[in-house]
Amino acid sequence: MMTSIVILVVSIALIAGAVWGIFGNISKKTEGFLVALAGGALLVSALLELIQPALKSNSIFITLTTVFIGAIIFTGLDYLIKQKWGNNSGGGLLAAITLDGIPENLALGVALIGASPLSVAALTGSILLSNLPEAAGGAKEMAQNHNKIKVLFIWVGTAVILAAAALVGHYLLADVEQEYLKYIKSFAGGAVIASLSLEVFPTSFKKDRYWSGIATTIGLILALFLHTLDA
Known part of the structure; x- marks a missing residue:
């Protein structure tokens, strides 16, 4: 029951953010502030929840290589989206989230299997902090150049894909060795770091200028607090 609730909440955060961005009235400054807030949360998530566990128990060389591969693949996809496919309207943030x-x-x-309520709260909270504002910013930019309903369906589809990934992790990867699961997380961490550099922080600074530094720190503090709940 808890698994279904958490997956539903995380998925709804994406859809709610997209609806807010497409149909709501978000100023550029607010959008930049929210994206920076997400960036701070993502920074904590990448380092403490995705990369650090593998560094503690797995091969350091393989872990860091996996992080690098995640960054390379995201950077390549981001390049294709912007330079080859000509999409500079939120596609990068959509690629980052996906x-x-x-x-x-x-x-x-996988983490939800036998997890304590505090552990679930910390992990879910970090994902919520990042997904909601990222979806709002990305969907708003996409809606400026594409049909709003079509954009909404794209984000709903993304939420469904991510929900399916969580269900696969919970029911099909329960018996996979922790070593390999940590490498999966490391790959995600590399993709997050690349997305922060290429999409999140440049977007937030462009829209909200120096307030983005404050917003990033607020997001980081909130995510760190959630992380301490599981300490």
């Missing part, structure tokens, strides 16, 4: 979200939600599904 690429790091699939392994992240796989890990979420």
Whole structure:
């Protein structure tokens, strides 16, 4: 029951963010602030929840290589989206959410097996902090150049894919060795770091200028607090 609730909440956060961005009235400054807030939360998630566990128990060389591969693949996809496919309207943020979200939600599904309520709250909270504002910012930009209903369906489809990834993680990867699951998380961590550099922080600074630094720190503090609940 808890698994279904958590997966539903995380998925709804994406859809709610998309609806807010497409149909709501978000100023550029607010959008930049929210994206920076998500960036701070993602930074904590990438380092403490995705990469650090593998560094503690797995091969350091393989872990860091996996992180690098995640960054390379995201960067390549981001390049294709912007330079080859000509999509500079939120597609990068959609790619960021999808690429790091699939392994992240796989890990979420596995983490929910026998997890304590505080552990579930910490992990779910970090994902919520990042998904909601990212979806709002990305969907708003996409809606400026495409049909709003079509954009909404794209984000709903993304939420369904990520929910499916969490269900796969929970029901099909329960018996996979922790070593390999941590490598999956490391790959996600590399994708997150690349997305922060290429999409999240440049977007937030462009829209909200120096307030984005404050917003990033707020997101980081909130995510760190949630992380301490599981300490």
